[in-house]
Amino acid sequence: MNEHVETPPVAIEDLPLLRASGLTRFYGDRIGCRDISLSLWPGEVLAIVGESGSGKTTLLNCLASRLVPTAGCVEYRMRDGTVRDLFRMSEAERRVLMRTDWGFVHQNPIDGLRMSVSAGANVGERLMAVGARHYGKIRGEAEHWLERVEIATDRIDDDPRAFSGGMRQRLQIARNLVTNPRLVFMDEPTGGLDVSVQARLLDLIRQLVADLGLAVVLVTHDLAVARLLSHRMMVMKGGVIIEQGLTDRILDDPREPYTQLLVSSILQV
Numbered sequence: 467m468n469e470h471v472e473t474p475p476v477a478i479e480d481l482p483l484l485r486a487s488g489l490t491r492f493y494g495d496r497i498g499c500r501d502i503s504l505s506l507w508p509g510e511v512l513a514i515v516g517e518s519g520s521g522k523t524t525l526l527n528c529l530a531s532r533l534v535p536t537a538g539c540v541e542y543r544m545r546d547g548t549v550r551d552l553f554r555m556s557e558a559e560r561r562v563l564m565r566t567d568w569g570f571v572h573q574n575p576i577d578g579l580r581m582s583v584s585a586g587a588n589v590g591e592r593l594m595a596v597g598a599r600h601y602g603k604i605r606g607e608a609e610h611w612l613e614r615v616e617i618a619t620d621r622i623d624d625d626p627r628a629f630s631g632g633m634r635q636r637l638q639i640a641r642n643l644v645t646n647p648r649l650v651f652m653d654e655p656t657g658g659l660d661v662s663v664q665a666r667l668l669d670l671i672r673q674l675v676a677d678l679g680l681a682v683v684l685v686t687h688d689l690a691v692a693r694l695l696s697h698r699m700m701v702m703k704g705g706v707i708i709e710q711g712l713t714d715r716i717l718d719d720p721r722e723p724y725t726q727l728l729v730s731s732i733l734q735v
């Protein structure tokens with residue numbers, strides 16, 4: 467028998483896109499999140515679930531470098547293949563990353579849109595931030611993205627104040643996706659919407675994520691949303707991860723009593 471076993475070379479796309487280790491954030495004495503390690507692969511949707519106050523938003527904001535952790539680090543694999551520690555980057559480098567390779571979809575679209583400029587400008591200005599200058603092309607791209615998120619292109623010159631909640635959220639998604647990001651953070655993207663609007667939006671997000679091969683970190687308290695969108699799930703309680711695994715496994719066979727409780731509450735609806 468041949469003892470020599472060749473290890474196949476690891477293709478760069480098989481390496482994690484984002485990796486966190488020992489991520490901890492305190493607010494004074496209070497724990498936001500503690501000692502969290504995770505990896506996210508390209509094209510993977512990771513849901514972080516848990517009840518209110520469990521630390522989901524704190525973790526998301528640390529991963530997206532919107533909040534400085536008390537301890538731990540977050541590494542990101544850049545487009546050129548180099549792996550960078552987010553908190554050792556300059557502010558300017560982080561800003562470029564956020565405008566190009568990343569998106570951030572807020573629960574409340576007002577936090578992610580400019581309400582006083584047109585829908586077209588909301589989409590187009592992100593392109594301009596990465597150097598696009600040709601007005602006709604920018605407008606064409608904006609029209610294309612409005613169509614993709616199911617907003618009629620004759621609304622391109624309306625400002626988002628004239629849009630419904632669901633339309634605003636779809637516009638926020640278009641604004642995020644126009645630069646072709648590889649990673650999108652989503653904080654309760656369907657929260658606060660009517661059930662029927664939510665269902666349509668979830669469908670759209672699922673389609674876009676699959677079509678574009680996006681990696682997503684999704685925060686939700688709603689296991690039904692996690693079930694529909696995510697491949698993998700982490701359950702948080704009191705700032706720590708108490709259970710993690712493939713979404714289907716966790717929903718079919720939750721091991722922790724707390725997860726069992728969360729799962730049984732969605733099965734009743």
Ligand SMILES: Nc1ncnc2c1ncn2[C@@H]1O[C@H](COP(=O)(O)OP(=O)(O)OP(=O)(O)O)[C@@H](O)[C@H]1O
Pocket residue numbers: 493496497498499516517518519520521522523524525687
């Ligand atoms: N700015 C802050 N100052 C002090 N404590 C905070 C702050 N933000 C969050 N916390 C605390 O950190 C813990 C985790 O909060 P976090 O908002 O991350 O939870 P969450 O799971 O996202 O909750 P929700 O679903 O309600 O948004 C909570 O105890 C919260 O009170």
